Amino acid sequence: LNDRRINLIEEGFDVSLRISALTDSSLIARQLAPVERYIVGSPSYFEKHGVPKRPADLAGHDFMLYTLLSRPNILEMENAKGEKEQVELKGRFLCNNADAMVEMMLKGMGLVFSPDVLCHRHLKSGALVRVLEDWTVPALTLHAIYPHSRHLAAKVRAFVDFTVEKFGPGKAPWVET
Structure with missing residues (x-):
């Protein structure tokens, strides 16, 4: 776990959970929850x-x-x-x-x-x-970010699917309903 912005590819990470405005890149981003x-x-x-x-x-x-x-x-x-x-x-x-x-x-x-x-x-x-x-102030969004790959590793797919299920729209425990 780390607060700094990492380079997934250069540093060998599979997935990053990022709260920030996204920049254009070759990474795939799955939108999860709003962050006020x-x-x-x-x-x-x-x-x-x-x-x-x-x-x-x-x-x-x-x-x-x-x-x-x-x-x-x-x-x-x-x-x-x-x-x-x-x-x-x-x-x-x-x-x-x-x-x-x-x-x-x-x-x-x-x-x-x-x-x-x-x-x-x-x-x-x-x-x-x-x-x-x-x-x-403008809200940010929590994203799951991972490198683009023709064959996504099962562990990455499972983790991203879990984060979408846990924190996807309407599910994040910190979002007031």
Whole structure:
């Protein structure tokens, strides 16, 4: 398991599960589930630092920035009225592993711009709180990606079929219904 973008062919991987916009390639991508992204933090963080009311307020908060994004410190959000705001996020903690960021966020160390797949169970339990629910960013999609091959290996086909069954449209456990 790895957060960085791998080269399946050069590095000898059979399948990659990728949450990102896809680039043109010779790889096959099976679309699985939508992935929303939220601004989240712990209740203890918000008790100490206050709750932002609009995206511009985020500039005064401490973020944990995910360094594998192309612009980890820039956030562009839009509300239902079509208003758009861009804010520069500040943070003392830079990380290239989303799971580590969630653990630190649970301890009240800052806010995270997090994919719902990573924070959904903590939101349900109340360990994390989502803010700015009226503001959104474009959703991403979880894909299973694998090299094009005339004869797909049985293990690859079985794994991709499993991921489609488990996380395909309407089935992902983190997607609210």
